[in-house]
Amino acid sequence: MKKTLAGLGFALGLPIILVSIWWVSTVNSPNFFVPTPPELVKTFIEVWIGPALWEDVLPSVLRFLAGSAIAIVLGILLGVIVGLNRTLRDLTEPVFEFFRALPPPVLIPVLLLLFGLSNWTQIMMIVIGAIWPVLLNTIEGVRAADSVQSDTSRSYGIQGFDRVRYQILPSASPQIFTGIRQALPIGLMLMIISELFAATEGLGFQVNQFQRRFAIPEMWSGILVLGLLSILVAVLFRFVERRVLRWYHRLKDLENAA
Amino acid sequence: MQHDAEAMPLNTQSYGRTLAPEDTLLSVRGLKKVYHTDGGDIEAVRDLTFDLGKNETTCLVGPSGSGKTTLLKCIAGLLEPTSGEVVLDGKPVTGPPKKMAVVFQEYGRSLFPWLRVAENVELPLKTAGVPKAEREARVAEALEEVGLGHVPRSYPWQLSGGMQQRVAIARAIAYQPEVLLMDEPFAAVDAQTRADLEDLVRKVRKDLGISVLFVTHDIDESVYLAERVIMLSSSPTVVQEDLVVDLPAERDQLNTRSLPRFTQLRHHVYEQIQLAKKGFRPDDAVVR
Amino acid sequence: MLPRFLTILSFGDFWSSVGATLAAWGLGLGIALVAAVVLGIVIGLSPFLRRATYSTTEFLRPIPSVTLIPLAVLLFGPKIESSLMLIIYASFWQIFIQVLYGVADVDQVAMQTGRSYGMGKWQRVRHVVFPTMMPYLLTGLRLAASVALILAITAQLLIGTAGLGLAISKAQSGGQYETMYALILATGLLGVVINLGARFLERRLLSWHESVRGEIAA
Numbered sequence: 195m196k197k198t199l200a201g202l203g204f205a206l207g208l209p210i211i212l213v214s215i216w217w218v219s220t221v222n223s224p225n226f227f228v229p230t231p232p233e234l235v236k237t238f239i240e241v242w243i244g245p246a247l248w249e250d251v252l253p254s255v256l257r258f259l260a261g262s263a264i265a266i267v268l269g270i271l272l273g274v275i276v277g278l279n280r281t282l283r284d285l286t287e288p289v290f291e292f293f294r295a296l297p298p299p300v301l302i303p304v305l306l307l308l309f310g311l312s313n314w315t316q317i318m319m320i321v322i323g324a325i326w327p328v329l330l331n332t333i334e335g336v337r338a339a340d341s342v343q344s345d346t347s348r349s350y351g352i353q354g355f356d357r358v359r360y361q362i363l364p365s366a367s368p369q370i371f372t373g374i375r376q377a378l379p380i381g382l383m384l385m386i387i388s389e390l391f392a393a394t395e396g397l398g399f400q401v402n403q404f405q406r407r408f409a410i411p412e413m414w415s416g417i418l419v420l421g422l423l424s425i426l427v428a429v430l431f432r433f434v435e436r437r438v439l440r441w442y443h444r445l446k447d448l449e450n451a452a
Numbered sequence: 453m454q455h456d457a458e459a460m461p462l463n464t465q466s467y468g469r470t471l472a473p474e475d476t477l478l479s480v481r482g483l484k485k486v487y488h489t490d491g492g493d494i495e496a497v498r499d500l501t502f503d504l505g506k507n508e509t510t511c512l513v514g515p516s517g518s519g520k521t522t523l524l525k526c527i528a529g530l531l532e533p534t535s536g537e538v539v540l541d542g543k544p545v546t547g548p549p550k551k552m553a554v555v556f557q558e559y560g561r562s563l564f565p566w567l568r569v570a571e572n573v574e575l576p577l578k579t580a581g582v583p584k585a586e587r588e589a590r591v592a593e594a595l596e597e598v599g600l601g602h603v604p605r606s607y608p609w610q611l612s613g614g615m616q617q618r619v620a621i622a623r624a625i626a627y628q629p630e631v632l633l634m635d636e637p638f639a640a641v642d643a644q645t646r647a648d649l650e651d652l653v654r655k656v657r658k659d660l661g662i663s664v665l666f667v668t669h670d671i672d673e674s675v676y677l678a679e680r681v682i683m684l685s686s687s688p689t690v691v692q693e694d695l696v697v698d699l700p701a702e703r704d705q706l707n708t709r710s711l712p713r714f715t716q717l718r719h720h721v722y723e724q725i726q727l728a729k730k731g732f733r734p735d736d737a738v739v740r
Numbered sequence: 741m742l743p744r745f746l747t748i749l750s751f752g753d754f755w756s757s758v759g760a761t762l763a764a765w766g767l768g769l770g771i772a773l774v775a776a777v778v779l780g781i782v783i784g785l786s787p788f789l790r791r792a793t794y795s796t797t798e799f800l801r802p803i804p805s806v807t808l809i810p811l812a813v814l815l816f817g818p819k820i821e822s823s824l825m826l827i828i829y830a831s832f833w834q835i836f837i838q839v840l841y842g843v844a845d846v847d848q849v850a851m852q853t854g855r856s857y858g859m860g861k862w863q864r865v866r867h868v869v870f871p872t873m874m875p876y877l878l879t880g881l882r883l884a885a886s887v888a889l890i891l892a893i894t895a896q897l898l899i900g901t902a903g904l905g906l907a908i909s910k911a912q913s914g915g916q917y918e919t920m921y922a923l924i925l926a927t928g929l930l931g932v933v934i935n936l937g938a939r940f941l942e943r944r945l946l947s948w949h950e951s952v953r954g955e956i957a958a
Contacts, residue, residue: 342556345530345562346556350553350575356579360575361564364564364566364567445565
């Protein structure tokens with residue numbers, strides 16, 4: 195009992211202190227830039243619990259999911275192909291390094307030229323940025339396949355597709371998940387950026403609109419939604435990773451205990 | 453009696469034994485492997501010629517660096533020889549053949565850690581297209597044969613080293629090969645477990661009627677396990693000697709190892725390996 | 741496009757854009773570095789502080805820096821402070837988390853040995869904590885460096901602070917597509933140079949370390 199109380203205390207302690215400081219400072223001297231906590235909660239409910247959920251939040255989330263899914267699938271596919279082939283790896287490495295270092299927002303003008311103000315601009319923006327961690331980590335994971343595992347596969351006649359599906363991919367999966375973990379925040383960031391620049395609806399778009407109209411509490415409520423969304427994505431990822439890589443985590447625990 | 457046994461000559465010859473075609477399961481002819489490195493060419497294996505018969509265990513022993521693993525990999529189709537050929541059941545080996553299974557030394561790296569024990573044993577059957585019901589039967593049978601019927605749902609890394617190697621053996625026998633290749637499989641396992649595993653190999657061979665080619669550096673193990681011991685020279689490798697082990701077919705760790713004949717055979721193998729280590733080579737002495 | 745690229749290299753404007761970009765990037769990164777190292781070591785060495793800040797850290801960490809763009813615009817407008825706000829926020833978390841991991845990896849035996857030799861807290865930090873933490877710190881710095889560049893350019897594109905991003909935006913709205921592509925190429929090269937520089941630094945400073953650590957799984 196005491197332990198759970200202590201745990202709870204630690205988890206809530208600092209946040210409560212910070213919120214209190216915020217509350218006190220804004221109540222005493224109303225600040226144009228920062229709403230009071232009750233104001234923020236009220237605005238949050240007013241603005242986002244309702245049609246805005248379908249009209250703005252949903253399209254943003256869907257675009258994010260689409261972009262991330264494409265980035266992950268393409269990244270893994272290309273990563274496997276390149277990772278298995280030494281010549282391809284050597285050829286593509288400098289090219290990849292260049293494109294990976296290019297800040298995706300820089301390509302917004304190019305995308306606008308290609309796709310105009312459609313959903314594809316936003317989705318492609320996400321893909322262009324989020325694919326790199328997945329691709330590069332997959333290449334690395336595939337390249338580092340254990341030689342004894344590979345010999346075993348070959349000696350049992352496990353070739354081609356089968357070998358990729360049953361040996362290469364599972365052994366690379368911890369590395370691939372690291373790539374996905376890095377890709378998701380990038381995708382989220384690019385979703386927001388693409389909406390600030392080139393959208394007619396969406397979460398990022400709305401927040402921007404609020405700011406332009408100087409609707410401050412609304413703006414903050416939008417930022418809060420974005421924050422909650424990011425946290426949700428992180429939590430969901432951790433949940434999925436924990437399940438898919440359960441064998442890996444248990445193996446590591448065993449090794450660390452030894 | 454004892455006197456007679458000691459006086460009985462050893463059935464040995466200083467080149468690889470070949471058999472009549474109808475008795476031959478696996479045939480190695482003039483195997484040669486040269487590695488090309490930046491520092492020059494390394495001739496690992498110069499000329500290996502021998503036949504494996506049906507339903508027998510043959511051990512390959514040699515000093516370190518005698519190309520044992522190279523030879524095994526060439527036979528297994530994992531490595532391409534520079535010249536010479538390997539023929540299994542009348543068909544030349546160009547890639548890993550279906551009727552052959554390999555048990556590697558590093559069981560920790562050979563078993564797939566993301567699969568449970570039963571799934572590991574099942575995998576080669578799955579990719580070979582064996583229907584589900586038959587797969588399950590073969591897996592259960594193989595696990596029973598190696599004494600692991602009770603842990604199909606465990607992960608390999610949850611088991612001890614000896615048990616993991618049993619899983620690897622189960623996987624090999626579920627594959628229903630004609631030849632089982634084992635590359636120093638018990639080198640990384642403690643002595644007591646090794647004794648149990650050696651008996652397991654003899655049991656498996658007897659129950660399934662397969663041939664086993666067993667590479668080892670442990671001389672006692674080679675004599676205990678085999679019907680035939682092929683001793684390899686130092687690099688570049690040729691057959692130093694091919695010895696028939698005429699111990700009784702029923703063997704056990706306690707009694708067999710205390711037989712005078714065992715000691716005699718073991719002594720001979722040891723001598724030969726020592727000669728090999730010193731660089732004595734049969735192709736210098738024998739005119740063929 | 742390539743001839744255009746070579747031409748703009750000769751314009752003074754181009755180099756001042758590069759300079760402005762690097763200024764925001766470097767300043768933001770530097771401030772974040774100092775703050776993250778100090779806070780990281782202080783919090784990392786105290787189990788109490790670690791537990792107390794854990795929930796807050798896990799909550800704030802996933803929030804993308806760009807969420808704050810509207811706020812930055814409101815507070816500072818198209819000045820370097822907006823860029824700095826975004827860059828510092830994002831870079832801080834990257835480095836901070838890595839420093840925490842680094843401090844957690846400190847060998848307790850080494851610390852106790854230090855204490856038994858009469859080393860004060862500061863000395864122990866210098867001689868035991870710092871070397872252990874260095875590989876992690878440099879990983880975090882490398883990651884933060886590329887994030888910082890992305891944010892610097894983004895702020896310039898969207899808020900209009902001076903720099904390459906602004907130049908690209910102007911070229912685009914002015915219909916000068918060749919210039920725009922040339923500038924994009926330049927930005928990419930800048931990113932590559934920064935990335936190579938970070939890796940080079942990592943290798944030099946960690947030449948004593950047997951392996952340069954990859955990013956640690958969260």
